[in-house]
Amino acid sequence: MRKKRVLLLSEGFGSGHTQAAYALAAGLRQLSPDVQTRVLELGKFLNPVLGPLIMSAYRKTVGKQPKLVGMMYRTNYKRSFNRFAQLAIHRIFYTQTEQVIQQLRPEIIVCTHPGPNAAVARLKRLGLDVPLYTLITDYDAHGTWASPEVNHYLVSTPVVKRKLMDRGIPSGRIEVTGIPVHPQFWQSQDQADARSGLGLRSLPTVLVMGGGWGLMEEEDEFFTYMTRWREEVQLIFCTGTNEKSRESMLADERFNHPNIQVLGFTREISKLMDAADLLVTKPGGMTCTEGMSKGIPMLFYKPIPGQEEENLDYFIGSGFGEMLQSTATIDRWFRLIQEPYSSGKRRQRLQSKSSQQYDPQECPSAVLRLMQ
Known part of the structure; x- marks a missing residue:
């Protein structure tokens, strides 16, 4: 049987959209051997020539003119793609x-970025018979996610569901599943074992990340300040593809x-989060959902105006972290993680909170249910 x-x-505007697609694909295969997946940006x-040029231009805009990105996000916030835009x-x-769809013959299509979502929605309006x-x-x-041709929405929280309903999407077509994370993040490893397996020292550990595009040089003020703690705290900087x-x-x-370790691109983020006391x-x-799944406290810095500000509000409001406002914030947290009992209790509380609010297997499970 086939x-x-x-x-x-997906699309590569940032790494989160494609990471979510790969995470969902891995989760589907983990839960069902009868599923075959294919992820495409x-x-x-x-457009193998034009595509990377567009991504590069977007990346430079985010790095150099984040306020412009935020202005564009807010200006079009309530607008979906009309037929002309599609x-x-x-x-x-x-x-x-x-x-591509005819060649691959999928039973369903899942879009993790508004661009492909709009393209497939248009094809469905013209007769494509694939959910x-x-x-x-x-x-x-954001309004660009919404389209009447979408059969079902998978969203992170009830607040996001309500925002879609306010745009006229029926409640029955929206399911709160959380954002999927790779099955590596479904369970946590003992901290001491994780440190040993990664060749790390038995010290309070801080993991510093900048997303799939890595740490940007403009943010080195906080990072260089952290090195003042290098005798008491183990620091792991992940620069991603930067x-x-x-x-x-x-x-x-x-x-x-x-x-201090300075890492490039790595597939060991799950283990590094298990080893760390602070992210x-x-x-x-994606990164924040992965951190939530591990129950690790988080400090957030320099959100890109727009969706990252909304993410920031959610995770701070839910008690999973706080904004990195100044070097005083660094000093306070770096002292806190040197208290093993308090640090362990804090991690346990966050893991308990996470299990109450988020099931990392729910999104792939929901897709499997919808396919039946």
Whole structure:
């Protein structure tokens, strides 16, 4: 019997959309051996020359002009893609989408970015007979996610569900599933074992991340200040794909210490979160959901205006972290994690809170139920 095929379509504007697609794909395969998945960054796949240029331009805009990104997000917040916009998006970026779908013959399509979502919605309006599920990968519901052709929405929280309902989407077409994380994050490892397995020292440990694009050089004020604690605290900086940032940090003598590691891209984030006592991160939807699944306290820095601000509000309001306001915030938390009993109790409380609010298996389970 042929396996059920799930096509997951994303885009690389930030890493969270595609990470969510891969996480859902892995979760589906973990829960059901009868499911076959395929993840595509559709615009990049269809436009191998133009796609990376657009992503590079977007990345530079986020880094250099974040206020412009926020203004664009807020200006179009309530607007969905109308038929003209869908046509333009299809003609410019997604002209061969229908051929891809016909070739792969999926039972369902899951979109984790508004662009492919709009393209598939247009094809459905023109006669495509494949269910379309939309997975919103932040703790907000921008208008561009909404489309009458979507069969079902998978969202992070009841607040996001309410925002979609306010846009006229029936409650029965929206399910609160949380954002999926990779099965690696479904369970936590003992902290001492995680440190031992990663070759880390038995010290209070801080994991510093900047999302899939890594740490940006503009944020080095806080990071260099953290190195003042390098005798008492173990610091792990993950620069992701930002090799320039990694090279810059490695060339700085302040980061050359036995208790400091500067990592590039790594697939060990789950283990690193198990080993750490504190996560310092930008409030991207995926990274914060991974941190929540592990019950690790978080400090958030410099959110990109728009969805990251909404993510920030959610996680601070839910008690999973706070804003990194100043070096005084660093000093206070770096002292707190040196108290083993208090630090352990704090982690237990957050893990209990997380299990009450979030089931990491719910999103793939919901998709499997919808496929039946």
